[in-house]
Amino acid sequence: MPFLDKLAQLVPPDQYSIQTDQLAVASKDESTLDPVTPQAVVWAMNSDEIASVIRLCYENKVPVTTRGAGSALEGSTIPLSGGVVLDLSRMTKILDFWPDDLQVQVEPGLIYDDLNEKLKRDGLFFPPSPGGSGDVASIGGMVSTNASGIYSVKYGGTREYVLELEIITGTGEIIKIGNRAIKRSSGYNLVDLISGSEGTLAVISSITIRLAGLPEGRLQAAFKFPDEVSAARAVSEMCRYGLDLAALEFLDRKVIEALNQLKGYGLEEVPALFLEFHGPEAALESNRELAETICLEAGGSELMLAEGQRPWEIRHFATDAIKYRQPGYAILRNDVAFPISCLPEMVAYCHELGDKHGIMMHTFGHVGMGLLHALMLARRDNPKEWQTALSVNDQIIKKALRFGGTISGEHGIGLGHKNLFKIEHGSGVDLMRRIKAQFDPAGILNPGKIFDL
Numbered sequence: 001m002p003f004l005d006k007l008a009q010l011v012p013p014d015q016y017s018i019q020t021d022q023l024a025v026a027s028k029d030e031s032t033l034d035p036v037t038p039q040a041v042v043w044a045m046n047s048d049e050i051a052s053v054i055r056l057c058y059e060n061k062v063p064v065t066t067r068g069a070g071s072a073l074e075g076s077t078i079p080l081s082g083g084v085v086l087d088l089s090r091m092t093k094i095l096d097f098w099p100d101d102l103q104v105q106v107e108p109g110l111i112y113d114d115l116n117e118k119l120k121r122d123g124l125f126f127p128p129s130p131g132g133s134g135d136v137a138s139i140g141g142m143v144s145t146n147a148s149g150i151y152s153v154k155y156g157g158t159r160e161y162v163l164e165l166e167i168i169t170g171t172g173e174i175i176k177i178g179n180r181a182i183k184r185s186s187g188y189n190l191v192d193l194i195s196g197s198e199g200t201l202a203v204i205s206s207i208t209i210r211l212a213g214l215p216e217g218r219l220q221a222a223f224k225f226p227d228e229v230s231a232a233r234a235v236s237e238m239c240r241y242g243l244d245l246a247a248l249e250f251l252d253r254k255v256i257e258a259l260n261q262l263k264g265y266g267l268e269e270v271p272a273l274f275l276e277f278h279g280p281e282a283a284l285e286s287n288r289e290l291a292e293t294i295c296l297e298a299g300g301s302e303l304m305l306a307e308g309q310r311p312w313e314i315r316h317f318a319t320d321a322i323k324y325r326q327p328g329y330a331i332l333r334n335d336v337a338f339p340i341s342c343l344p345e346m347v348a349y350c351h352e353l354g355d356k357h358g359i360m361m362h363t364f365g366h367v368g369m370g371l372l373h374a375l376m377l378a379r380r381d382n383p384k385e386w387q388t389a390l391s392v393n394d395q396i397i398k399k400a401l402r403f404g405g406t407i408s409g410e411h412g413i414g415l416g417h418k419n420l421f422k423i424e425h426g427s428g429v430d431l432m433r434r435i436k437a438q439f440d441p442a443g444i445l446n447p448g449k450i451f452d453l
């Protein structure tokens, strides 16, 4: 029997499709990389269905690309080698909840904001908060990319919260890894290995995460600066002082311009820092005062937002504002991370490169943990300009690596930055290849991502 006929028999008819429109949805993610059409899409509803699809693909050497919400930004969700897209977006159940332990077990397709909406009733939340995609990102996708966000400065990224996983390897074996203990010294940490592996080692079919208590009080503040480097200096100073920050976001002047253009916010077009503090009321104000002193010393002052304007709502639209700013232009991006003291030099470097090569440069991000997004706009149908922007992007990443940093602080490698992976990891890449072979001996799980076999 042909492969697709066998595949169709593994799940009910409404969980299988080879229709053009559904293949088109499954062919891409939120990156600007070219889509690749898969042979079929399967919407699995449980571990057994996932395992049976993978076993069939293993026997037939057919590639499988797992899909959560498809909001990845580096092409990690594009089914590069065709094959089957295993879509887990219908697996959205909360499987178990232990409020007294601050833990929850969920299916991988559950959306981040939906989970937090439910947890709110018990005074809990799952903190990583991806800035612009919390309303779409699935928990499985977040674990697979080790996503982070505005509150990761205080609370950490996704990996820090994952306790136990059920995974399905590239041969279709179902394995439970990790446990519900918060502290453990028991053998290799396989849970951490799967977090951030972008679907190349195993499919995650259930996730137990720990949670945090909702803060007693919150205080937000916004500061403006005469130039980008002054803002960046204030960031590294605040971190050096050990200021207790829940969020510390930077938006450069061009990002603010783009936000005004898209949303009509009427914001003063200057570089800005958005801050949030969590804790008891008394501590909130003293933290804010210290932050203000540091910002003033760096040449900054308070940024007045209009009545009802919220910093995080503004921040939420940063990527979209850049994306839609210049018709005919596409985004090239990176999400480099590096030691915090390098931030002023890094911000200056990005803007110097943009000016020198005539590329429209935007910088913003969760800078409180040394994570900067540099987004460039260039025309794909102008090969010279596109190549220049690609080269500028590579130069920024190489600078981060020279600082002792990483190519990706949160979006993953996918296809977007595969070319530079060896520079960061050297012979560690060969070790990663050998690890992949243990989980996925036929190399069918999301092939061609992160590194080539």
Ligand SMILES: Cc1cc2nc3c(=O)[nH]c(=O)nc-3n(C[C@H](O)[C@H](O)[C@H](O)COP(=O)(O)OP(=O)(O)OC[C@H]3O[C@@H](n4cnc5c(N)ncnc54)[C@H](O)[C@@H]3O)c2cc1C
Pocket (backbone or CB within 6 Å): 029, 030, 065, 066, 067, 068, 069, 070, 071, 072, 073, 076, 077, 088, 108, 129, 130, 131, 132, 133, 136, 137, 138, 139, 140, 141, 142, 143, 144, 145, 146, 147, 148, 149, 150, 198, 199, 200, 202, 203, 204, 205, 319, 320, 410, 411, 446
């Ligand atoms: C506007 C915008 C803003 C964003 N802001 C942020 C941000 O602030 N921080 C951040 O970290 N990211 C951000 N992102 C990127 C993206 O939202 C995150 O990477 C998110 O975690 C991806 O989740 P997803 O469900 O869309 O995953 P998908 O795109 O579906 O998948 C991502 C990767 O994980 C794999 N995968 C998915 N589910 C599973 C599973 N169950 N088992 C095994 N592998 C799996 C896929 O194969 C793929 O390699 C942003 C994206 C957009 C569009």
